[in-house]
Structure formats: C-alpha cells, structure tokens
Amino acid sequence: MGLYFFLIIPVLILSMFVQWRFRSKFSQYAEMQLNSGFSGKEVAEKMLRDNGIYDVKVMSTDVQLSDHYNPSEKTINLSTDVYYGRSIAAAAVAAHECGHAIQQAKSYGWLELRTNMVPVVSITSNLLQWVLIIGVLLIAFTFNPIVLAIGVFGLTLITIFTMITLPVEFDASKRALMWLKNNKEVLYSPEEHVQVRDALWWAAMTYVVAALGAMTNLIYYISILFGRTKD
Template sequence: MLFLLYFAVIVLIPLWAQMKVKGTFRKYSQVPTSTHRRGAEVAREILNANGLFHVGVEEGRGFLSDHYDPRTKTVRLSPENYHGHSIAAAAVAAHEVGHAIQDGEGYAFLRFRHALVPVANLGSNASWILIMLGIVFHASGMLLLGIIFMAAAVLFQVVTLPVEFNASSRAMDQVISHGLIANREEREARKVLNAAALTYVAAAAVAVLELLRLVLIFTGMNRSED
C-alpha cells in the first residue's frame, strides 16, 4: 500500500506540473500584449539592450521547445512563441534570453550546471543498471555505486532550480524596464513563468524522493547483512 502511494506521488506531481504549465500557457497565449511585439522581437530587443548582439534568435520546432543553446549562443523559440504576440510568448522569450544574459555574465550556477552535464548524463544512464543489479543480486556495494551515480543526476536537477528562477527574475526585470509589456501585464507574465518553474520544482522533488528511497533500501540491505 505504501509503495502504491509513493508511486502515485512521483507520477502525479510531474503530471500535475505539466498540466499546470500547458494550461497556463494556452490561456495567456490567447492574450496579446499591449505592445503587440512578437516573441522573436522581444528576445532580440532584450539581447541588444544587454549588448548581446552576437546571440542569435531562431525558430525552433515543437510545442514549448524553447531553450537557450550556450554552445551556439542561440535562443530558440517554439513556433507559437517566435511568431506570437501574446503575454505567454513575451514571457517565455524573455526567460530564454535571461539564460543568455546569465551566460554572458558567467553566472555561477549556470557554469556549475554546465560542468555537471557530462556527470549527470553518465549518472542517468548508468545508475539504474547498477541499482537494479545491486537489488537483484543483493550486492550493497553495487547498489551504493548506483546511488552515487544517481546523486550526480539529482544534483543537476537541484542546481537547475536557481538557474531557472534567476532567469525568470531577469526576464521580468527586462520586459518591464524596456517597456516590452505594460505594468498591468506583469502579473499575467509572472503567472506564465511561475507555472513553467513548477515543472523544474516537480522534477527535482521527485528525483530527491527517489534518491532517498534508494538510500533507505541500501540502509535496510546493510542491516540485513549484519
């Protein structure tokens, strides 16, 4: 029963977060900004205002596929945000530019997250193999190694939180200070960014819970061997 409850929690939390962000985005993608600028224009204006003329703005593919690519110095916006004139498009575009500004300033948490990428990828790929082998063969050493690998991936998720919150904070400052949205639209833009942040919070929470569960399994295994 406890296992079923735990399973429901780790499934429902991310599902709820995804539904929240999609619902909020769809709602405010129907509300145009008073300035009527496209998301691509919002991104370009903020980049130029911060001296980031070398950072490109491109149309990406897929629903809510928006991201900043630090390797190519490019802000990629999903079609609805690249072409859209909505509060949602302006907020998302400004958020991704927030990451470009972080990159240009050498923001510490962003640099740390970039450094963690290869370790986190290795941890994500190898951890569950080691964990399953450790549980099946009752090998606590192998299980511990899997937990260590998984901890690296969880650390990446946790470090992502301040990076995302800071990018959203920068986004709000930029769209207001440069007159890209009206003051009365700030609340709606913030709702879009807060909903998007929920997905990262949910992912980090689930990752931490899963790591704690495995630590408890490891502790129990060691006790049974004593």
C-alpha cells in the same frame, strides 16, 4: 514497496497537478495577444541588445515546448509558436531564455556549474536505470551492495543537478521580469506584467517538482542500500 509508494504517490500527484496547471496557463496566455504586437523573436532580440549581447543568435525549432538556451553554441532556440507568436506566453518564454544568455554573459556561477555538469549527468542518466535494476537484484539475491551503491552515487549526481537547476531557472525568470517591467515598449500594462509573471511561475514549478521527484527516488534507493525497506 510500501516506502516507495508512501514517498512517490504525493510527488506524482503534485507533479501531475503542476504539469496540468502549467500547460493550462500557457494555453491560456498563448491566446492573449501582446498589446505591443512584439513577437517572441523580437522580444528576445531586443532584450539581448538592451543587455549588450550581440553574439547570441535567436533561432526557431519545430518541437513544441522545446525552448532553451544553448550556452555552448550561444543560441536561443524558440519553438515556432514562441518564435513567431505575439502572445503573453511567447514574450514570457523568449524573455526567460534571454535571461540564461545574460547569466552566461555575467558569468553567473550556478549556470556555469550546471553547464559543466551536463556531460556527466547525460551519460549517467542513460546508464542509471539499468545500474539501479541490476543493483537491486544483486542486493536482494547476493547481498552485494556495490552496484547499487554506484547507482545511488549516480542518482545523487542527478539530484544535485536538479537542485542546481532551480536557482538557474528562478534567476532567469527574475531577469526576464525585471527587464519586461522596465520596458513599456514591450509590455504596455501592469496586467500584462502580472500575466507574464504567472506564466513564468508555473514554468518554474515544473522544475521544483522534478527536483522533488529526484530527491524522492534518491531517498528510496538509499533506504534499500542500507537495508531499511521491508520489500
């Protein structure tokens, strides 16, 4: 277990810090009202129209921090705080999710690849924990590596998925910031733009630590598979 703790503890500490910072920043920016008075819904609808997108629906969801774009249904799903909110945080989230809609409209390659991987990754994620547990037990007591090798393959798919997610998320934020910068009607001041950029930066960092966590798990189980641990 020495290798596991050596790998995972720094990532866990970093992940806890990033999650705390992310929630802290969004709580702060949720209290800061936009001078323009735009709601998240209005920001999203305007950004879609400005980019010539009329087949995407902006919807409200009751689950907090569940904001996402559904490329198969072409819906932007915003939590109630974002949908009705007129804050810096609401504008940042709404514009970011619209960034994904623009990606799809422009056939952004990384988004298409990520979307195509979702069904496989979803099934793999549901089964992976048990496959890895059984695989580790088998390799420990019977030296049979087949099940663990299958688990490592599944974990590799998930790790690749988290890595592909990074350019998708960073690009969506880039599109959001570019649009907001050019729309003084939504963001009146440079200070508001800086605040939106800061909010989106910490949101992006949560995906970075998720990718690091997936990579750490993969390295650990690969080391077990090839007999490099001293458990």
